[in-house]
Amino acid sequence: MEKIKIGIIGLGTVGTGVVKILHQNQEIIRNRLGATIEIAKIADLDLTSDRGIPLNHFPLTQNAWEVIEDPEILIVVELMGGEEPAASFLLKAIQQGKHVVTANKALLSTRGAEIFQAAYKHKVDIGFEGSVCGGIPLIRSIKEGLAANKITAIFGILNGTANYILTRMTEEGKEFDEVLAEAKNLGYAESEPSLDINGTDTTHKLSILLFLIYGQEIHPEEIYTEGITQIHPLDIEFAKELGYRIKLLAIFKEEDGEIEARVHPTLIPGASILSHVNGVNNAVFIRGNAVGSTLFYGQGAGMMPTGSAVVSDLMEISRNILKGKPGVLLPFFQKGKSRIKLKPKDKFFTRYYLRFSAQDRPGVLSQISGILAKYNISISSVVQKDKQGDGGVPIFMLIHKSQEESVDKAIKEIDALPVTVNNTVLIRIEDHLVE
Amino acid sequence: MEKIKIGIIGLGTVGTGVVKILHQNQEIIRNRLGATIEIAKIADLDLTSDRGIPLNHFPLTQNAWEVIEDPEILIVVELMGGEEPAASFLLKAIQQGKHVVTANKALLSTRGAEIFQAAYKHKVDIGFEGSVCGGIPLIRSIKEGLAANKITAIFGILNGTANYILTRMTEEGKEFDEVLAEAKNLGYAESEPSLDINGTDTTHKLSILLFLIYGQEIHPEEIYTEGITQIHPLDIEFAKELGYRIKLLAIFKEEDGEIEARVHPTLIPGASILSHVNGVNNAVFIRGNAVGSTLFYGQGAGMMPTGSAVVSDLMEISRNILKGKPGVLLPFFQKGKSRIKLKPKDKFFTRYYLRFSAQDRPGVLSQISGILAKYNISISSVVQKDKQGDGGVPIFMLIHKSQEESVDKAIKEIDALPVTVNNTVLIRIEDHLVE
Numbered sequence: 001m002e003k004i005k006i007g008i009i010g011l012g013t014v015g016t017g018v019v020k021i022l023h024q025n026q027e028i029i030r031n032r033l034g035a036t037i038e039i040a041k042i043a044d045l046d047l048t049s050d051r052g053i054p055l056n057h058f059p060l061t062q063n064a065w066e067v068i069e070d071p072e073i074l075i076v077v078e079l080m081g082g083e084e085p086a087a088s089f090l091l092k093a094i095q096q097g098k099h100v101v102t103a104n105k106a107l108l109s110t111r112g113a114e115i116f117q118a119a120y121k122h123k124v125d126i127g128f129e130g131s132v133c134g135g136i137p138l139i140r141s142i143k144e145g146l147a148a149n150k151i152t153a154i155f156g157i158l159n160g161t162a163n164y165i166l167t168r169m170t171e172e173g174k175e176f177d178e179v180l181a182e183a184k185n186l187g188y189a190e191s192e193p194s195l196d197i198n199g200t201d202t203t204h205k206l207s208i209l210l211f212l213i214y215g216q217e218i219h220p221e222e223i224y225t226e227g228i229t230q231i232h233p234l235d236i237e238f239a240k241e242l243g244y245r246i247k248l249l250a251i252f253k254e255e256d257g258e259i260e261a262r263v264h265p266t267l268i269p270g271a272s273i274l275s276h277v278n279g280v281n282n283a284v285f286i287r288g289n290a291v292g293s294t295l296f297y298g299q300g301a302g303m304m305p306t307g308s309a310v311v312s313d314l315m316e317i318s319r320n321i322l323k324g325k326p327g328v329l330l331p332f333f334q335k336g337k338s339r340i341k342l343k344p345k346d347k348f349f350t351r352y353y354l355r356f357s358a359q360d361r362p363g364v365l366s367q368i369s370g371i372l373a374k375y376n377i378s379i380s381s382v383v384q385k386d387k388q389g390d391g392g393v394p395i396f397m398l399i400h401k402s403q404e405e406s407v408d409k410a411i412k413e414i415d416a417l418p419v420t421v422n423n424t425v426l427i428r429i430e431d432h433l434v435e
Numbered sequence: 436m437e438k439i440k441i442g443i444i445g446l447g448t449v450g451t452g453v454v455k456i457l458h459q460n461q462e463i464i465r466n467r468l469g470a471t472i473e474i475a476k477i478a479d480l481d482l483t484s485d486r487g488i489p490l491n492h493f494p495l496t497q498n499a500w501e502v503i504e505d506p507e508i509l510i511v512v513e514l515m516g517g518e519e520p521a522a523s524f525l526l527k528a529i530q531q532g533k534h535v536v537t538a539n540k541a542l543l544s545t546r547g548a549e550i551f552q553a554a555y556k557h558k559v560d561i562g563f564e565g566s567v568c569g570g571i572p573l574i575r576s577i578k579e580g581l582a583a584n585k586i587t588a589i590f591g592i593l594n595g596t597a598n599y600i601l602t603r604m605t606e607e608g609k610e611f612d613e614v615l616a617e618a619k620n621l622g623y624a625e626s627e628p629s630l631d632i633n634g635t636d637t638t639h640k641l642s643i644l645l646f647l648i649y650g651q652e653i654h655p656e657e658i659y660t661e662g663i664t665q666i667h668p669l670d671i672e673f674a675k676e677l678g679y680r681i682k683l684l685a686i687f688k689e690e691d692g693e694i695e696a697r698v699h700p701t702l703i704p705g706a707s708i709l710s711h712v713n714g715v716n717n718a719v720f721i722r723g724n725a726v727g728s729t730l731f732y733g734q735g736a737g738m739m740p741t742g743s744a745v746v747s748d749l750m751e752i753s754r755n756i757l758k759g760k761p762g763v764l765l766p767f768f769q770k771g772k773s774r775i776k777l778k779p780k781d782k783f784f785t786r787y788y789l790r791f792s793a794q795d796r797p798g799v800l801s802q803i804s805g806i807l808a809k810y811n812i813s814i815s816s817v818v819q820k821d822k823q824g825d826g827g828v829p830i831f832m833l834i835h836k837s838q839e840e841s842v843d844k845a846i847k848e849i850d851a852l853p854v855t856v857n858n859t860v861l862i863r864i865e866d867h868l869v870e
Contacts, residue, residue, distance in 0.1 A: 017725075021583050021725045024724070024725075025583060025584065025585055025724065025725065028583075028584075028585050029582075029583060031650075032582055129580070134726075135581075135723075135725070135726035135727060135729060136580075136729055137575075137576045137579070137580020137581060137729075140572075140575065140576070140579055140580045141572045141575070141576065141580070144572070144575055144579075144747060144750075144751060145564070145571075145572020145575045145576070145744075145747055146570075146572060146743065146747065147464075147467055147746075147747050147750045147751075148456050148460060148463075148464060148742075148743050148746035148747050148749075148750060149460065149463075149743055150460055150463050215466075273708065273711050273712070273732060276708050276711050277708070283730075288570075288743065289459070289460065290452075290456045290459075290460065290570070290739045290740070290742060290743035290746070291569075291570035291733065291734070291739065291740050291743040291744075292570060292733065292734045292737075292739065292740055293733060293734070294570060294571055294572075294731070294732060294733035294734075295718075295730070295731075295732035295733065296729070296730075296731060296732075297708060297729060297730035297731075297732070298726060298727065298728060298729035298730065299726070299727045299728070299729075302727075304725045304726065304727065305725070305726050305727055307583075307725060308581065308583050308584055308723065308725035308726040309580075309726075311582075311583030311725070312579060312580055312581065312582050312583050314583075315579075315582045315583060316579060316582075323758075323760040324760060325758040325759060325760045
């Protein structure tokens with residue numbers, strides 16, 4: 001039986017998962033592939049920590065170049081994360097004619113074009129299923145299963161840590177900081193969780209999905225991004241009363257030739273499937289012009305789910321090698337197309353949830369609503385509640401579809417009023433998630 | 436630019452969808468494929484009905500053999516449905532060395548082994564993404580995205596008509612017959628809906644999924660199947676009170692080397708994502724030993740969703756042709772393995788919902804519970820309600836995990852009691868759907 005030799009750079013959580021799966025499911029993999037995948041070399045700076053697997057079965061090295069330059073290794077798996085030296089390793093492996101697999105979303109979202117172009121030039125396969133939503137076969141579904149479709153919208157819960165925090169805030173009414181601290185203790189949040197809670201990780205993944213759709217790099221910095229650190233239990237509670245849930249959503253829409261991509265906390269209807277995606281799970285709602293609405297759900301991170309995605313890439317590339325014709329063609333990769341532009345934040349046009357915080361005295365509501373009227377912003381519902389602790393009187397408002405530029409201007413004026421206490425909270429609403 | 440010529444046999448709903456998608460999305464398809472897919476011939480007995488597409492663009496024929504024997508046609512798409520002559524057409528096309536695409540679930544579930552073996556022998560590709568769950572890229576996800584996994588469980592809502600009926604019964608409290616009649620009027624049920632409501636269509640699809648998992652044919656008749664025609668609003672209502680929903684579920688589990696496959700109405704927890712899959716939508720929950728739990732959701736039938744799946748197959752096969760190496764190897768197809776056996780109905784071991792219907796007199800509950808005790812069946816909760824119309828006093832009961840053989844025997848004795856009015860209703864429960 002034929003052997004495909006691979007090398008792994010980076011033996012952290014996901015790398016360990018890959019080694020475990022290749023061992024544990026070796027018979028299944030061999031049967032499905034008609035060949036074996038053999039780990040010829042593993043590189044990591046730390047060769048001593050206990051990963052729960054017998055490391056002495058593999059040739060280990062602290063020098064990644066030994067993997068990249070080994071002539072017997074056909075596929076290099078980069079699982080070290082970070083931009084450098086991961087990028088150099090990947091590019092060098094590609095230049096050596098090796099196929100590559102990576103789960104490095106930060107790298108692909110910022111230097112994807114360079115890496116895909118190199119793979120294209122050197123006619124090697126590149127697998128990156130593990131870079132978005134761990135075990136969910138999302139990349140493959142967009143590239144192949146939905147290949148006949150123009151993708152017109154994506155709504156995704158792409159970060160498990162953020163979703164875990166919002167879920168517990170929703171279920172238990174707790175404050176953000178309290179839940180974050182608990183999540184760290186339980187291992188659901190890293191000790192340095194900034195990228196997860198400030199939305200950046202979600203934006204990286206959305207950027208990779210946009211690459212698949214448009215065949216060109218949309219840099220994460222081009223995508224408007226807002227995290228969940230400002231979400232208050234009051235907002236979650238009131239959203240619930242209105243039949244909504246708050247989720248950190250990656251949003252993409254193409255409507256009338258205009259392309260919108262943004263990441264922010266969002267009110268979504270309780271009747272939508274996405275609103276029932278809880279805990280560390282991820283889910284992506286994809287609308288195609290032929291298939292209609294689909295949703296993909298599963299664990300978006302972790303040793304075994306992401307390992308499953310990496311091994312699926314290894315199997316696909318191995319199959320291509322066995323057939324004598326690796327993929328080379330990245331079906332989604334389009335050269336020479338005119339650069340797409342994202343709709344600027346000022347032009348967002350959607351419904352909004354607003355929470356004003358005001359002094360408890362006559363005339364406040366009339367002043368606020370007067371300013372909204374001045375900007376032609378139409379109110380669809382308003383509720384005022386009793387004073388809460390330190391914060392003043394909360395006034396909750398849903399407004400009809402409005403242009404964000406006007407909403408921002410109105411809020412600025414309202415927040416400058418002597419009668420308002422804290423800055424106004426704005427959360428965007430997505431209503432069209434119910435099929 | 437290269438052209439891949441295809442022929443279509445059967446221009447019904449799905450065939451028309453395929454023609455529409457190939458036209459409407461031709462630029463996207465061309466860009467992603469680097470080639471064009473050209474319809475060289477369409478065969479159908481009815482060449483005159485208006486399908487909303489200009490038929491005069493295509494060479495039409497009433498003779499399917501003209502498609503099969505056309506030397507220029509590389510891929511034959513069979514969309515006529517039914518067993519014969521579809522099977523003969525498919526097999527003949529395969530023998531001629533043509534790649535084939537089909538969405539014919541009834542055919543694949545009963546004669547899949549023969550057809551896959553022929554494709555294997557003649558080294559041609561066979562695409563059948565459209566045969567299970569329409570537009571959801573499920574087949575591809577199991578074959579490729581989850582290829583590194585041993586699949587240990589599947590829970591699927593695989594029939595849109597049955598799900599639509601149960602959804603409306605749940606939301607409106609109506610009777611089965613009334614909702615079915617309305618569904619027919621609205622076009623959500625066919626005029627002859629037997630296969631949808633008696634579970635057979637779901638079983639066909641489950642059988643195809645089992646083929647993917649085990650590489651061998653499990654005939655639909657081997658799979659225990661029960662439809663939804665006996666579901667009463669009382670059961671739906673009481674399930675709701677207990678926090679459950681009733682769904683027609685395809686169930687597969689492998690536990691301790693025992694394989695279980697069955698199709699029947701099932702109580703599932705309201706906190707599970709599957710319980711929120713409503714209307715004509717389909718969803719499949721798949722558990723893999725590496726990836727954990729995943730769920731795939733979308734429209735399971737219809738012109739455009741199923742057309743999307745067929746065109747995705749056409750694109751994949753075209754890509755293989757362009758590379759000079761069609762797939763030939765069916766990764767899941769395993770020869771010479773010992774025949775798997777499904778657990779017989781008597782050995783099912785699960786929780787049950789029971790509804791007894793009894794006369795309103797003293798001692799009834801004691802007689803019923805006495806018989807259950809005799810068979811060692813342990814009650815987890817019981818509720819008796821007021822007499823309902825014609826039916827006697829309903830006694831609702833949930834019982835702990837029991838072997839179905841004992842439950843059947845107990846029910847037989849209970850139904851023979853002079854105090855029971857109608858036969859006992861039994862619905863199985865699946866609790867482990869919440870992640």
